[in-house]
Amino acid sequence: MIGRRQLFGAATASVVLASALEPQLAQATQQEALAAAAQLDKTLAKYPRGVDGRLVRLGTLHLESQHDFSMGFRLVHNRLLRQSSQQAFQRLLEREEIDPATPFTSDQVRDLIGKDPMIIMASKCWLANQRFMWKALQDHFHEHEDFYLSQMDAADKVGPGTLELAPTMVVPDENRHEIHIQPGGYVGDPFAGHIYHHGTNSFYVGTGMRTRNDQDQVHIGTVSRLPLPADGKVRRILDYGCGMGQFTVALKERFPDAEVWGIDIGGPMVRYGHMRANQLNVGANFAQRLAQDTKFPDGYFDIVTSYIAHHEMPGDVTLKVIEEARRLTRRGGVYYPVDFITGGRTGTPQGMFSRWQDHRWNNERWSMEYHAVDFNAEIAKRGFQHISATKPALPGFGARHFVRA
């Protein structure tokens, strides 16, 4: 995708250069400048505020600035309020004479945290910021509903990749929650993909990762570290629970000759993912399907992967998905589901405090169930060999390199 700044730069440079060259060459260069300007007009018609690398700029300066505040607030919250909240929790543990190394449950956390105003203030402010961020984004896309729906309508049938939607599919209840308190969740708002994309861009700077992801840096980096099958053959790849497809696109970019599929239960998510892949001229395929019932043939994929999808599904569904991955991965193929390191039903008091806040106030509805599953052991039980020496593809997350036996 050509950036607005790049386009301006190209046009200006061409015109300057043209004036210094022979007339014939200058004419050709001027034509290039005109072509670049025409391309700019086309881009601006599609994206009124242009694009910044891989990211379509938000529709208004005001919205972009609101979002900028939200990102800044997360940074400050992480640096100050979260710290003071954790210190307050530590004081509570001392006051209640609780050993900081003792195994703690989420119920014990809940009993404690209402007792300190610093914890309450930190939680409240975080939640308020999160709510405003989503609301500002949702309001904008709905205010300009026709414009954004028309873009998706036009993109649905266009390549290079394909899109399969399932309007009559029965979406299981477990997938209908408003994860991250995103209004409408992944299935209930026609702009779920737009909203998720821009909203989660601010997540990365305000978490332990402390990095930007507006150019898909995290997804591209994770894909670059994914291990390959021993025979080096990568003809087909599946990314299940792909959301709006950042990981899927990064996979297709690393393996341009492979048939790459991104599937997700969220119709609006795969719709946006397909449109965005087209914008980036990446030929990944998207389909609205369940991760535990993908409809692909046995042994179809050389690599089956996912990006932080499992903590968004119930524990029993995770087991079904692993079973489906076993069916789909060809012998010698790689299975690598990227997600958090699972921690069991208990943890240190501080660890459980952080986990509970994310679970409850970020509406990570299934995260506690996810942590209760011994993920690596469950995969190993289902026909996969764990390659334990591999470093995590996403630093700080679980190392989940498995090979289909």
Add this chain to the structure above:
Amino acid sequence: MTAPDKTRQTFTVEAIPTDLTNGAFFGNAAVDNTVSCLVALGTELWATQRRLKVIEAVMATKGITPQMIEQYVPTAEQSAEWERDRNRFVDMAFGALADDGFRPASAEFPKR
């Protein structure tokens, strides 16, 4: 902007709403609402400040530099008007800090 076509297919299903919209952290919804207002005000204030930065940057390309804005000296009339505006703003934003003599909301009118 044309009116949206409500018959359009959007591939959505009804979501299960979060119960957090009205989460009372402080045990008093009014306090929670006040904190929400402060965060919202911060959002809007920064959006305005950022817009001013963009305006100054655009103006600079037209010959009006940030230095010219910094060095601008208001006229006496402007100074007086701006001081009145400032005082109104401070009174509006912070006057409530001086409120006292609170009575319970359920209290009867005082007897004459």
